[in-house]
Amino acid sequence: MRIWNRELVRIDYESEIPLVGTVAFGLIDRGTNVIQVRPTSICPLSCIFCSTDAGPNSRRRICEYLVDLEYLVDYFKWIVMWKGEEKIEAHIDTVGDPLTYPYLVDLVQELANIKGVEVISLQTHGALLREDLIYDLEDAGLSRINLSIDALDPEVARWLSNTEWYDVERIMELAQMIVDTKIDLLIAPVWVPGLNDDEIPRIIEFTLKIGAGKKWPPLGIQKYEAHKHGRKPKGVRPMSWKEFYRRLRALERRYNVKLILSPDDFGIHKRRALPIPFKLGEKIDVRVVAPGWLRGEKIAIARGRAITVVDAKWIPLGAEVKVKVIRVKDNIIIARPVL
Ligand code: SF4
Structure with a gap:
């Protein structure tokens, strides 16, 4: 099966691909009580600042x-x-948008039934939200939606999303609806300096007006970063952290709302991490099993982890090759072929 002329790779028991090891799909454990859940990589939008270069x-x-x-x-x-x-906390936050996952409601329901899971949160731009879906997610046990709205002006919002059919006014109506459910709402705009500066105060006013954030903070403003493999809008220079916090502090004073957040605000704390079965620089034998999500990459497996092999365009699927491990942090494993 293909989507936007790209191969759609199904990861199941039969594929034998471990669900730990890569950012593109599966599960990420960064040594806290939060487990990131990535059931799909697909996104319907093509935001001009997207850090993961997602979408059509x-x-x-x-x-x-x-x-x-x-x-x-x-x-x-x-x-x-x-x-x-x-x-x-199960945090469903993909390199695309989780609302593209066809079994999202079932996923939330299944996660809610697991002993020890106390919070289920979802990170989305909301383009595929619907009224009935919100109620289904509420019934399934979703605790919080982190909804990214980057501009309230419909034209600016459409331009930022780089998607003709993106309708921020509809998403604002749905945001209002979420507030009336058991699901908590956190509005999480990405602040892209020079592109949506005027929109940020408007987004704060809207968020406060609808009464978002009953249990957790109402706003989680994100700093735009220029990522190596992300999209970089022309002429945009990311703010320094110092400048970002200075501006957030000024907005905090103006609106009397907490905007500088810490892990404590979400009950995030350190927890036992999964063991990392590789050492940095180690040379290992891997089996290449699937295409990587980015050009030139492949997914390989070894020692119960999925491994992203870079510079691997020439390696056929099924091949067994030796690679050198170049990243192990957070059990996200990246390696390069040893020639
Ligand atoms: S930033 Fe936009 S394009 Fe990128 S994953 Fe999020 S919704 Fe999709």
């Missing part, structure tokens, strides 16, 4: 991934057992 207009992606529900849930349970069955 992506120029670097060569495939997208879809993870089998049962496989994902079983793997998640295994990580929960490892970390301890209490105060776990």
